[in-house]
Amino acid sequence: MRRLLTHHVELVERPNDAQLAALAAADPCPPERIALAGPSDDPRTLVEVIEDFPAVRGALDWPALLDLLTPLRPRHYSISSSPAVDPGHADLMISLLQAPARSGRGIHRGTGSGHLTDVRPGDTVYARIQPCRDVFRIETGAPVVMVAAGTGLAPFRGAVADRTAALAAGTELAPALCYFGCDAHDADFLHADELYAAESAGAVSLRPAFSTAGTFVQHRIAAEADDVWELLGAGARMYVCGDGARMAPGVREAFRTLYRDRTPGADDAAAERWLDALIADGRYVEEVYAA
Ligand SMILES: Cc1cc2nc3c(=O)[nH]c(=O)nc-3n(C[C@H](O)[C@H](O)[C@H](O)COP(=O)(O)OP(=O)(O)OC[C@H]3O[C@@H](n4cnc5c(N)ncnc54)[C@H](O)[C@@H]3O)c2cc1C
Numbered sequence: 001m002r003r004l005l006t007h008h009v010e011l012v013e014r015p016n017d018a019q020l021a022a023l024a025a026a027d028p029c030p031p032e033r034i035a036l037a038g039p040s041d042d043p044r045t046l047v048e049v050i051e052d053f054p055a056v057r058g059a060l061d062w063p064a065l066l067d068l069l070t071p072l073r074p075r076h077y078s079i080s081s082s083p084a085v086d087p088g089h090a091d092l093m094i095s096l097l098q099a100p101a102r103s104g105r106g107i108h109r110g111t112g113s114g115h116l117t118d119v120r121p122g123d124t125v126y127a128r129i130q131p132c133r134d135v136f137r138i139e140t141g142a143p144v145v146m147v148a149a150g151t152g153l154a155p156f157r158g159a160v161a162d163r164t165a166a167l168a169a170g171t172e173l174a175p176a177l178c179y180f181g182c183d184a185h186d187a188d189f190l191h192a193d194e195l196y197a198a199e200s201a202g203a204v205s206l207r208p209a210f211s212t213a214g215t216f217v218q219h220r221i222a223a224e225a226d227d228v229w230e231l232l233g234a235g236a237r238m239y240v241c242g243d244g245a246r247m248a249p250g251v252r253e254a255f256r257t258l259y260r261d262r263t264p265g266a267d268d269a270a271a272e273r274w275l276d277a278l279i280a281d282g283r284y285v286e287e288v289y290a291a
Contacts, residue, residue, distance in 0.1 A: 094116045147251050237283050
């Protein structure tokens with residue numbers, strides 16, 4: 001039973017409307033039924049709701065409970081290494097989700113990131129490797145602007161390693177800028193030595209932005225508008241990876257501002273159309289998620 005609950009179902013997610021309706025239907029107690037049918041901005045998880053409603057708890061047997069719980073969903077992580085360096089090896093960059101639970105009860109620890117944090121050498125991790133979307137494939141022959149925050153750096157570390165390997169094999173590279181946001185140089189600037197070595201070799205131009213210094217990637221893009229605009233003019237592709245809540249909208253706005261400021265007569269609507277066209281052409285590609 002422990003294995004079943006640990007490895008096969010979601011235990012810390014909030015209930016959806018269908019799950020609440022199923023609980024209400026199973027609940028023999030009218031006041032509980034009314035409470036379950038109430039507004040669903042409740043921060044409690046499904047398991048917490050069941051624990052808080054004694055009548056429904058008594059009415060649910062194990063099969064009914066297992067039917068109700070969502071099967072464990074796979075979590076996605078970007079491979080942060082390059083098969084050109086070692087085809088038998090894959091690195092990941094994981095950020096542990098751990099914070100006081102919104103329900104006010106204890107700590108919310110992410111299922112996937114928590115599991116991977118606890119993995120020890122020799123353990124088996126159940127995973128499969130999926131190729132990235134074709135549109136996210138970063139070619140060495142076209143100029144590129146990479147923008148990331150936090151673990152969004154993962155695919156770009158792989159791309160920089162690809163470029164470093166290509167350079168060592170004598171391939172001529174188009175320019176690449178890599179903007180990435182982290183807290184501070186000595187806190188979470190992961191793989192700094194490797195990335196600086198790649199920069200020295202000519203594989204990338206690194207543009208870190210440190211939030212403890214009050215700078216986010218979109219600020220640095222705005223401050224270096226000339227460099228970015230020049231690459232855009234040369235047909236650069238832009239890739240944005242990581243936090244979808246604040247970074248990605250901020251970066252979109254930085255690019256729209258760049259266009260507006262450098263295009264005579266362009267207004268907000270024209271900037272919006274310009275960015276939409278780049279997205280439609282696959283020249284502005286986002287891979288974002290809740291950080
Ligand atoms: C294409 C892609 C690539 C990705 N690459 C990476 C990567 O390289 N590295 C990386 O670290 N992540 C990456 N992610 C994110 C990753 O897949 C997971 O979403 C992340 O690790 C969190 O999963 P988890 O299982 O730890 O958390 P979960 O157990 O899934 O918990 C997340 C859920 O908990 C909720 N929640 C958050 N905080 C609280 C709180 N305080 N109280 C209550 N509920 C809360 C959230 O709203 C969310 O619904 C990627 C995602 C995608 C889609």
